[in-house]
Amino acid sequence: MEKGLVSVITPTYNCAEFIGKTIESVRSQTYEYWEMIIVDDCSTDNTEMVVKNFTAMDKRIKYFRLASNSGAAVARTTAMKIASGEYMAFIDSDDIWYENKLEKQIRFMKRNNVFFTCTSYEQIDESGKLLNKVIKSIPRTSYNRLLLDCPVGNSSVMYNVEKMGKFCVPNILKRNDDALWLQMLKKEKYIYGIKDVLMKYRIRQNSISSNKLKVIKYHWILYREIEGLGIIRSLFHIGYWCFIKILKIK
Numbered sequence: 540m541e542k543g544l545v546s547v548i549t550p551t552y553n554c555a556e557f558i559g560k561t562i563e564s565v566r567s568q569t570y571e572y573w574e575m576i577i578v579d580d581c582s583t584d585n586t587e588m589v590v591k592n593f594t595a596m597d598k599r600i601k602y603f604r605l606a607s608n609s610g611a612a613v614a615r616t617t618a619m620k621i622a623s624g625e626y627m628a629f630i631d632s633d634d635i636w637y638e639n640k641l642e643k644q645i646r647f648m649k650r651n652n653v654f655f656t657c658t659s660y661e662q663i664d665e666s667g668k669l670l671n672k673v674i675k676s677i678p679r680t681s682y683n684r685l686l687l688d689c690p691v692g693n694s695s696v697m698y699n700v701e702k703m704g705k706f707c708v709p710n711i712l713k714r715n716d717d718a719l720w721l722q723m724l725k726k727e728k729y730i731y732g733i734k735d736v737l738m739k740y741r742i743r744q745n746s747i748s749s750n751k752l753k754v755i756k757y758h759w760i761l762y763r764e765i766e767g768l769g770i771i772r773s774l775f776h777i778g779y780w781c782f783i784k785i786l787k788i789k
Contacts, residue, residue: 545573545641545697546624550614551632552580555589557741558632560667562593562600565630570641575600576618577632581608586632612708612715619705627700629716633741634694635663640737644697647733654699655727660692660738670742676732682724686762686776688783689717691730695738696720703727709765713757718765755781 547565551558558577565575577590579602587604594600603621605614619627626645630636640658648656657680662670677690685691693716703726709718720730758780762773 542572543625543645544623545570545626545628545645546619546622546700547573547575548615548618548622548627548629549575549577549632550580550611550618551577551582551586551590552608552611552614553582553584553586554632555582555584555586558586559589559593560635561630561632562590564636564638566593566597566600567638568636568641569639570645573599573628573641574622574624576621577602578614578618578621579604580610580614581605610710610712610715612710612712612718615715615719616708616710619708622700622705625699625701626697628697630694630738633743635667635739635741636694637737637739641697643735643737644733647731648697648699651731653729653731654702655723655729656697656731656733657691658695658733658735658737660695660740661736663739663741665741665743667739667741669739673736674740676734678732679729680724680732681729682721685717685720685724685730686766686768687779689720690732691717691720692738692740694740696730698723698727709761711757711760711765713754714761718761721761721766 590602594602644656657676659676660674662672664670680690706722708715758777762768762776
């Protein structure tokens, strides 16, 4: 397989407990031609020390620290600006890749001549225990489909930078990954899904996304302020999202 550098994008904030496992999962990849760009949003724990232990042993890992606490969107955009790869992949600082993730995803993209992809993934708890829940990717996700109920796991995404260019992440506290995919889908018609489970997504009890009521306001900002949708359409999408979440709870 022809090699192309993959820039791995990782924003982080106070994730010392988990980021070591995340980095190890990147270092274990069977596809070895990558750089990992970690941008720290001014962590107050020992995240920096944990990461620098890895940068000392592996020059492919690069650590940057923001001048002030600015949020995940700014940290992610900063990492994307620094990236120099032909491909860009994303992994949050508490998630884990399977060792063949990059290799399988690049092979899929080359074989099918597609530029924007995601994979299926499974959920783990804070201790890393499997929750026996798999989120399956769908074959093609369009802009309108993603608006309904984003089926894309952030840490499963990879895209071809040479074909699509670079993007700025809309600066909202939550749902900024969805906002980024929507921006990208204005340039590329579909995100293509790979059925293989290639990533573990960590469910953390105290995360913003665990509080569904708080997340609603970020959906409103995304639909109205960032995407410029009308009031009725925005309310429809929020109502649909709430309905889906209620079904999943039941």
